[in-house]
Amino acid sequence: MIMSDRIEKVEMSKTMIVATRAMDLIKQGVELIDLTVGEPDFPTPDNVKAAAIKAINNNKTKYTFNEGYYELREAIIAKLKRDNNLEYTVKEILVSGGAKNSIHNALQALVSVGDEVIIPSPYWVSYPQMVKLADGIPVIVETKQEDNFKITPEILRNSITGKTKVLIICNPSNPTGSAYTKEELEALSKVIIEKDIYVISDEIYEKLIYDNFDFVSLASLNNEIKKRTVTINGVSKAFAMTGWRIGYAVGEESIIQNMKKVQSHGTSCACTISQMASVEALNGPQDTVEKMKVEYERRRNYLQKEIDAIEGINCNKPEGAFYLLPNISSYFGKSFNGKTVNNSDDFALYLLEEARVSTVPGTAFGAEGFIRLSYSNSMENLEKAVAAIKEALSKLK
Ligand SMILES: Cc1ncc(COP(=O)(O)O)c(C=O)c1O
Numbered sequence: 001m002i003m004s005d006r007i008e009k010v011e012m013s014k015t016m017i018v019a020t021r022a023m024d025l026i027k028q029g030v031e032l033i034d035l036t037v038g039e040p041d042f043p044t045p046d047n048v049k050a051a052a053i054k055a056i057n058n059n060k061t062k063y064t065f066n067e068g069y070y071e072l073r074e075a076i077i078a079k080l081k082r083d084n085n086l087e088y089t090v091k092e093i094l095v096s097g098g099a100k101n102s103i104h105n106a107l108q109a110l111v112s113v114g115d116e117v118i119i120p121s122p123y124w125v126s127y128p129q130m131v132k133l134a135d136g137i138p139v140i141v142e143t144k145q146e147d148n149f150k151i152t153p154e155i156l157r158n159s160i161t162g163k164t165k166v167l168i169i170c171n172p173s174n175p176t177g178s179a180y181t182k183e184e185l186e187a188l189s190k191v192i193i194e195k196d197i198y199v200i201s202d203e204i205y206e207k208l209i210y211d212n213f214d215f216v217s218l219a220s221l222n223n224e225i226k227k228r229t230v231t232i233n234g235v236s237k238a239f240a241m242t243g244w245r246i247g248y249a250v251g252e253e254s255i256i257q258n259m260k261k262v263q264s265h266g267t268s269c270a271c272t273i274s275q276m277a278s279v280e281a282l283n284g285p286q287d288t289v290e291k292m293k294v295e296y297e298r299r300r301n302y303l304q305k306e307i308d309a310i311e312g313i314n315c316n317k318p319e320g321a322f323y324l325l326p327n328i329s330s331y332f333g334k335s336f337n338g339k340t341v342n343n344s345d346d347f348a349l350y351l352l353e354e355a356r357v358s359t360v361p362g363t364a365f366g367a368e369g370f371i372r373l374s375y376s377n378s379m380e381n382l383e384k385a386v387a388a389i390k391e392a393l394s395k396l397k
Contacts, residue, residue, distance in 0.1 A: 036358050061273065079282045112136075115166070175325050177324065198255075208321055213319045234247030307373065313393075325372055329369035
């Protein structure tokens with residue numbers, strides 16, 4: 001049977017070789033320290049769980065409006081005003097089954113066949129594939145480690161063609177952890193407005209930001225950029241609610257109404273019980289978010305310092321999220337026990353075999369020469385991982 005041209009272009013995860021080997025080792029009873037984790041290692045806060053139980057007991061268990069409960073959209077409006085100085089109405093919000101689903105809906109609504117979508121690399125794995133699912137062309141634009149992996153106005157300007165429709169910005173970024181300052185966003189917004197393109201601003205890691213960094217939501221800069229921006233956020237990362245599947249998109253009414261069409265024929269609405277839990281997450285006490293953030297910051301400080309200090313590794317100190325993206329390319333060409341490390345896939349496999357630590361090779365993010373380490377793991381495990389990585393790398397000659 002022949003599949004659609006569209007789906008033929010979409011690739012499965014590039015991390016399969018390393019992930020499959022990790023699964024084999026686990027099956028054999030080998031203990032691994034998992035630094036590939038893309039979700040909080042904390043439980044969902046108790047007040048949120050209680051709200052979900054209450055929703056079930058109150059029979060809030062049927063379909064909601066396609067765009068989400070009014071109460072949840074009101075909670076999102078209040079959050080955007082409080083945290084981001086953004087004013088929206090209920091018609092400019094679409095609640096979906098996770099931020100990933102929100103991005104998919106946005107791309108389906110904005111992108112026509114052959115439209116170009118600019119994706120700065122290193123990028124989150126799903127962006128290029130979601131663009132292909134929308135029949136668009138992902139245009140991968142490399143950023144530099146010395147620019148903290150952020151796209152500059154010059155690079156953006158040079159990447160825009162007559163076919164460019166959308167720019168995707170991840171702020172703070174998965175996999176780099178970098179966040180944009182207000183000045184950097186202002187400089188980018190000038191190019192975006194001048195060239196009249198749309199932006200999808202993925203702000204799912206907004207709450208995980210350190211050193212009192214002043215997070216600015218792109219759409220809050222001015223009305224012209226607001227008109228062109230679809231802001232993506234959700235409860236997954238901030239409230240440790242990845243399995244509840246609630247994300248949201250906010251933007252101009254015309255864009256949101258078209259995104260609603262995609263959702264109405266795809267999933268109808270996001271899970272009712274999770275929507276009620278999300279109202280509590282957004283409106284209830286925020287102290288657990290703060291506690292998690294303090295712990296992530298402590299782990300980032302530890303892991304970045306230790307990894308950067310390893311001979312031959314160079315690791316930026318990111319402002320947010322829970323990832324590090326160390327440059328490990330100086331190990332290419334080195335060998336141990338007849339095995340040579342020639343690329344970041346080999347490097348990740350080597351760490352798996354010799355240090356029993358699993359990581360994600362940079363190829364998954366369009367970042368050959370790097371690996372991604374997640375510090376969404378206990379301090380105890382991070383300490384063990386550092387010792388094992390140091391030991392393993394000292395053998396590579
Ligand atoms: C950059 C980025 N955007 C979106 C998502 C998806 O979030 P959700 O779980 O709400 O779909 C993730 C999850 O890993 C992510 O890293």
